[in-house]
Amino acid sequence: MDLYFYNTLTRKKEKFLPIDKKEVRIYSCGPTVYKNATIGNMRTNIFQDTLRRTLKYNGYKIKHVMNITDVGHLVSDGDEGEDKMLKSAKEENKSPLEIAKYYTDLFFKDLERLNLEKPEIICKATEHINDMIEYVKKLVENGYAYETSTAIYFDVSKLDEYGILSGISLDDQKAGARVDIDTEKRNPYDFALWIKAPENHLMKWDSPWGLCYPGWHIECSAMGQKYLGEQFDIHTGGIDLIPTHHENEIAQSKGKCGKIPARFWMHGEYLLINGGKMSKSLGNVYLLDDIVNRGYEPIVYKLFCYSCHYKNKLNFTWEAMDSTAKSLTRLREGYQKHLLGDSNVSKEIIESYENKFHEAINDDLNMPQAVSVVWDVVKNNIKSKQFAELLDKFDTVLGIDISKKPEEKIDIPEEVIKIAEKRKIARENKDWNESDKLRDSINELGYIIKDNKDGYELIKK
DSSP states (O other): OOOEEEETTTTEEEEOOOSBTTEEEEEEOOOBTTSOOBHHHHHHHHHHHHHHHHHHHTTOEEEEEEEEBOSOOBSSTTSOSOBHHHHHHHHHTOOHHHHHHHHHHHHHHHHHHTTOOOOSEEEEGGGOHHHHHHHHHHHHHTTSEEEOSSEEEEOGGGSSOSOTTTOOOHHHHTTSSSOOOSTTOSSTTOEEEEEEOOTTOSSOBOOTTSSEEEOHHHHHHHHHHHHHOSSEEEEEEEGGGIIIIIHHHHHHHHHHHSSOSEEEEEEEOOEEETTBOOOGGGTOOOBHHHHHHTTOOHHHHHHHHTTSOTTSOEEEOHHHHHHHHHHHHHHHHHHHHHHTOOOOOOHHHHHHHHHHHHHHHHBTOOHHHHHHHHHHHHHOSSOOHHHHHHHHHHHHHHOSOTTSOOOOOOOOOHHHHHHHHHHHHHHHTTOHHHHHHHHHHHHHTTEEEEEETTEEEEEEO
16 A cells, blocks of 8 residues: 655655665654653654554564754754753753763653654764764865864855755845854854864863864764665654754755755644643643643553644643543443454455555554544444454554553542542632642552542542
C-alpha cells in the first residue's frame, strides 16, 4: 500500500519512497536538556513515534538518530545571550554535566511512560565536538564561513537560496527578527557556527580558532551526516524549528556538500493550553508529572494526541483528559470482551478493517481516522478473538497498551475520604494553599486525587 507524507520542503503531500529500499533513515531534533520537557514537547515525540511505528507497520527497517543538545543552544535564536545549559547550571547551582544528565534521564523516563520507542542512535553534542570542528573547517574551506573576533559565522549571501524551507525572503526581512548584534557580521542573517568562549565560560574546547564552543545548528548537521550520510530520508521536529534551526541546517549542508540533507521534512504543530499558548507567566506549563499527579495514566495523554492530526494545533484541557481517560478504559474493556468471544469472523471483514486502518496511517499519519477504525472494531457486536488479535496488530502503531485490563474499583480508606472531603470544601472556599496541603496528605497515604466535574476521584498509586 502506498505511503504518503506532507513534506514541508515542497509544501505538499508526496508519495514516500526511501533512498534505500531496505532501510529508512530518520533524524529527529531531540531535547535541549536544561529543563523538564513539557507536554508540548512530548506531543512532538508522540508524532515522531507514530512515524516510526507506521514505517515499521509497512515493513521498513528503521535507522533513527536523535541528538541530545547539552551545549550550544543559546537563549535567543539570534546568536545572543547565554547558553541554556550554563544558565540552568547557574540557577540550580550545579555543573552543566550534572544538569545534562539529570534532565536527559527525566526525558527518557517520560518517553518510557508514554510507551514511545527509543531511536536506534542517541548522540550527545558534547561527544561530537571534533565532528563539528571538521564540519566548520570544511565550510570555511568552501568559502561559506568567515571568522570575526567573536565567532565563525555562516555567510548566507553565498547560497543560491536561503529560506527554502520557511519561505522567508532575506530582501524583505533584513530588518526583521535577527538583529545585527555583532558589527563584524557581513549580513544580519549570518549565524554562528562556532563561538569564541569568554575566559570564564564553563564549556569550551580547543579548536583552530582558539577555545570555543559550538553553535546550536552545527551539531545536528554534523551528527546527522556522521550517522546517516550526506542525504537521508526524513528530518523531523516541532514547527518552531522551521525558520531558524532547520533552515540553518539546510544552509550548512548545502555549504559543505551541496545537498539538502533530508528529502522529507516533517513538523508537528503546537499544543495549545485552554485555547492559548503555554507560558510560565500564565502558570500553564504542564509536564507529564502534572498529568500523573492528577491521577491520569500517561497513555491517556498519548491517546488524546491522536484526536488531532499532527499538523494541526491541538487544544489541551483537563476536561478533554477526563473524556480521553474514559475512552481508554472503554477501548480496553472492548478488547477484553473480544478476547473472551468465541465467534468466528470472515476473512473479508478482518481485511476490510485492516485496509481502512492501513489507509489511514499511510495517509500522512491520519491518527484520528485510524482511531475511528479501532472504535469500529471494538464496538462490533460480534465478539471474537480474531478482533482482539486485529486490535493487537493496530496497537503496534498506537502503542496504548490496549490489551491491558482496566483497573478494578478499590475500597478507599475512610481516613483518605475524610481528607478528600475537607479538600473539596477548601476548594469551594478558594483556599488553594489548604487544598494543596490536603492533596499532599492524600499522596502521602498512597492515593492520588483527581478533580473532575462531579467533584473528585481517588485512585491508589
